[in-house]
Amino acid sequence: MTTELFIQYLMAGITYGSIYAIVAIGFNIIYNTTGIINFAQGEFVMFGGMIAISLLQYMPMPLAIILAVLITMLIGALIEVCFIRWLKSPSVLRLIIITIGISIISREVAVHIWGESIRSLPYFVGNEISSVAVFGARVSSQVFWVIAASALMVVCLGIFFKTTSVGREMRACASNRKAATLCGINTQNMVTLSFVLSAGIGALAGCVMSPITHSQYDMGTGLAIKGFTVAILGGLGSSGGAVAAGLLLGILEAFSVSVVPLAFQDAISIAILLIILFVRPQGLFGSKEAAGLSEF
Amino acid sequence: MKKLLSVLPLLAVVIGIHFLASATDTMYYLTQMTMSAYYALLIIGLCVLMGYAGQISLGHAGFFAIGGYLSAALTTHSLVSYQDNAVVSFLDSAGMLLAGHDLYGEAILVVSPWAACIVAVCTAAIIAVVIGIPVLKLKGHYLAMATLGFGIIIYRVALALEYFGEADGISEVPAFVLLPGLSVSGNFSDRVQNYYIAWGLLLIGMVLLLNLIDSRVGRALRGIHGSDEAADAMGVNTSGFKLQTFVLSAVFAAIAGVFLTHYNGGIGPSEAGVMKSVRYVAIVAVGGMAHLWGALLMGIVLNFLSLRGVFGSYDDAVFGLILILIMLFAPNGILSLNIRHRLKQLLGRGKTDKEGEV
Amino acid sequence: MALLEINKLNKRFGGLLAVNDVSFQVESGQIKAVIGPNGAGKTTLFNMISGTFPATSGTVSFQGRELNGKKPFQVAALGMARTFQNIKMFSGMTALENVMVGRHVLSSAGFMASMFRMPWTWKEEKEIRDKSMELLALLEIEEHAHTDAQSLAFGQQRAVELARALALEPSLLLLDEPAAGLNIYETAEVGRLITRIRDLGITVLLVEHDMSLVMDISDEIMVLCFGEKIAEDTPKNIQQNPEVIKIYLGEE
Numbered sequence: 001m002t003t004e005l006f007i008q009y010l011m012a013g014i015t016y017g018s019i020y021a022i023v024a025i026g027f028n029i030i031y032n033t034t035g036i037i038n039f040a041q042g043e044f045v046m047f048g049g050m051i052a053i054s055l056l057q058y059m060p061m062p063l064a065i066i067l068a069v070l071i072t073m074l075i076g077a078l079i080e081v082c083f084i085r086w087l088k089s090p091s092v093l094r095l096i097i098i099t100i101g102i103s104i105i106s107r108e109v110a111v112h113i114w115g116e117s118i119r120s121l122p123y124f125v126g127n128e129i130s131s132v133a134v135f136g137a138r139v140s141s142q143v144f145w146v147i148a149a150s151a152l153m154v155v156c157l158g159i160f161f162k163t164t165s166v167g168r169e170m171r172a173c174a175s176n177r178k179a180a181t182l183c184g185i186n187t188q189n190m191v192t193l194s195f196v197l198s199a200g201i202g203a204l205a206g207c208v209m210s211p212i213t214h215s216q217y218d219m220g221t222g223l224a225i226k227g228f229t230v231a232i233l234g235g236l237g238s239s240g241g242a243v244a245a246g247l248l249l250g251i252l253e254a255f256s257v258s259v260v261p262l263a264f265q266d267a268i269s270i271a272i273l274l275i276i277l278f279v280r281p282q283g284l285f286g287s288k289e290a291a292g293l294s295e296f
Numbered sequence: 297m298k299k300l301l302s303v304l305p306l307l308a309v310v311i312g313i314h315f316l317a318s319a320t321d322t323m324y325y326l327t328q329m330t331m332s333a334y335y336a337l338l339i340i341g342l343c344v345l346m347g348y349a350g351q352i353s354l355g356h357a358g359f360f361a362i363g364g365y366l367s368a369a370l371t372t373h374s375l376v377s378y379q380d381n382a383v384v385s386f387l388d389s390a391g392m393l394l395a396g397h398d399l400y401g402e403a404i405l406v407v408s409p410w411a412a413c414i415v416a417v418c419t420a421a422i423i424a425v426v427i428g429i430p431v432l433k434l435k436g437h438y439l440a441m442a443t444l445g446f447g448i449i450i451y452r453v454a455l456a457l458e459y460f461g462e463a464d465g466i467s468e469v470p471a472f473v474l475l476p477g478l479s480v481s482g483n484f485s486d487r488v489q490n491y492y493i494a495w496g497l498l499l500i501g502m503v504l505l506l507n508l509i510d511s512r513v514g515r516a517l518r519g520i521h522g523s524d525e526a527a528d529a530m531g532v533n534t535s536g537f538k539l540q541t542f543v544l545s546a547v548f549a550a551i552a553g554v555f556l557t558h559y560n561g562g563i564g565p566s567e568a569g570v571m572k573s574v575r576y577v578a579i580v581a582v583g584g585m586a587h588l589w590g591a592l593l594m595g596i597v598l599n600f601l602s603l604r605g606v607f608g609s610y611d612d613a614v615f616g617l618i619l620i621l622i623m624l625f626a627p628n629g630i631l632s633l634n635i636r637h638r639l640k641q642l643l644g645r646g647k648t649d650k651e652g653e654v
Numbered sequence: 655m656a657l658l659e660i661n662k663l664n665k666r667f668g669g670l671l672a673v674n675d676v677s678f679q680v681e682s683g684q685i686k687a688v689i690g691p692n693g694a695g696k697t698t699l700f701n702m703i704s705g706t707f708p709a710t711s712g713t714v715s716f717q718g719r720e721l722n723g724k725k726p727f728q729v730a731a732l733g734m735a736r737t738f739q740n741i742k743m744f745s746g747m748t749a750l751e752n753v754m755v756g757r758h759v760l761s762s763a764g765f766m767a768s769m770f771r772m773p774w775t776w777k778e779e780k781e782i783r784d785k786s787m788e789l790l791a792l793l794e795i796e797e798h799a800h801t802d803a804q805s806l807a808f809g810q811q812r813a814v815e816l817a818r819a820l821a822l823e824p825s826l827l828l829l830d831e832p833a834a835g836l837n838i839y840e841t842a843e844v845g846r847l848i849t850r851i852r853d854l855g856i857t858v859l860l861v862e863h864d865m866s867l868v869m870d871i872s873d874e875i876m877v878l879c880f881g882e883k884i885a886e887d888t889p890k891n892i893q894q895n896p897e898v899i900k901i902y903l904g905e906e
Binding site for chain 2: 704726727731736738746747751752754756758759761763764765769770771775778779782819
């Protein structure tokens, strides 16, 4: 393998890896405050991209993206308020099925609004052909947008959870919901907020990735599975773990193309998921004891 | 014996529907009723897994597809060019191959449907064992994701392999001659007999499962669902029983897949899709998880409506909506909503309120 | 040879030594009680005996056979039944069905035999039902046989749980705080039941908080404190043991 090809695969891996990491962090945020795995996480990404593409007809791109993110956050809030908030101590099975139902409804809404066609946002800078040279390899400029946006989200979330009072309240919720309630924190609002946040980061990821990976109504399930793989791989609930695991999976997937046919690429990451679930359900970096504790 | 008696009314309904259809000249309904019966066969198997053993599976379309695809591929792809291969000639001498001619009069050699059916169902069972041993150690979200992942792998494999026809699937699957004069096929003339074959199979499956849940095994399964730990302490090999139930439900799914594929004369990748798996879970949920009759009823009604195209382009959306609504408002299934009782309660409350005012 | 022999059993949870080098024996036909203050390691000891989790070191032998590494269902099949501190009924099943599950290891109908309702399973099924009814009658709750077990009163649920454990025809019965949550009358009733069970020839090992119950019915008592065995003697001697008194009444 030439250095150029190597760099190209690497950059592709990092790009996809950062998207997976963002989806995984979306899983983590909701999981930490509620203990729910939101099967509709991938649909947030889809909505972000699709809404931005539609809005683009009426406004410049930065505005379209911001508005798309805000709308998706609103969708996230609505989902929580309509389907989750008022349930009294629902069983895990019930929550799983509800979020699966939400995911299907979201897809169906999308297919009736946007159809089955594949769409994409234009490149933020330049076009498909323009590229930046990295160690002799040609890399699309959008790749840097994806990586930068993902990194920015991780940093901002970190700051939000560590320094702001709302962020601290959410962490309190995560570590002990009952105790947080007793301290006067409105845990229900925190849950809503967690849906809003994870919808927001999902949507933003959906926008920045759209020029490269395109957007389609049914992209959610695949992303959700991979995001979940990453979340588990990094240790459910851990942001740092998600980033590391996301990059790992992305790069692994990118290089697997040189060994296995493209059609099996998804099968590979799912096989990784299954193997991890069987061998180390606490994740690569977590210890068994730590798996019980959740932190952002 | 009692179980046999309990399905007799159903048998009467099945015959009744046939006469009704022929009397009203709506025999074409029988086609969808036949297909619904096969889907219902998968669904009652899944019901035992989910409702009684308490294990969710979001990958059962995968087992259906393993059954359908394998029997379709084996009975359709000609082995003529491999005739000299030792395995092929062994199969031939064992009477498991059928020679014939294709549309263009060329000689073909395919696996006989009976042999293909057995291979397909056994493969599904073996895969269920291999997948089930690690997967059933998982709980909750992990189990759901792992089974979903399994389903997607099967879907991807079906899409990726030329042997399974990639995006087109496999068509022109021959009839499955069960006995001379009795064959599973989409032939117009065989419609009535196929209706009875499908429903016969479903009734047999129903009797077997009703027997199962009212037995030592059924009690153990319900015990596991009630309290895993206590069942364990009572000597129930919980993981063994979960696995056996998983395999059993996979076999039901694979048999449904084999028969429906021969009936339709083909199978496509959408049969392996996630949406199908979710749909089956939705139907079991509507029927009320631990309620075989509910699962059977809903399996027939919802599949029939879907196959008739009643839901139009909102087919998947309807099932998604059903899933959410049932889980939000009637997690014990639609039959648990005692509507008359609720109405009475509502009216009763209204009355007392008025009395209070007076 | 004693029915149950515990030899230098240890259990470590992280840095905590929950059970420390405990050895004792249970002779056939006795009622033996393990007592001790909260957190003494009684339930941990129980869970190791019944195979719920493995011991860090040490051995448990039952009827001369080592149980190490055996899962609870395998231990149960050898003839050791147990009840739980917080009653674990099988929800959604009647009292009778709960007890019938107890006959699991004594019957053998598998998936195929059950689905095809083989003729030989009819006899087995009838036997399971009859024996279970008998046990419900023995514990005087037969009139609730067809009631949903979870909807029964607490005391009745205890009885159903006992019947379920007895259905296994155990040679050793482990009772984890059988009087927990019961009032004095119910406790006395449970005491009477346990003695009756012993008279049926079943050895009983119980963990209990309620001193009056234990002193009344036990043949031998072992005292556990912070995971260590403090004393093992007859109830009479235990009552006079200065160290036990110190633990229970505090230092003067």
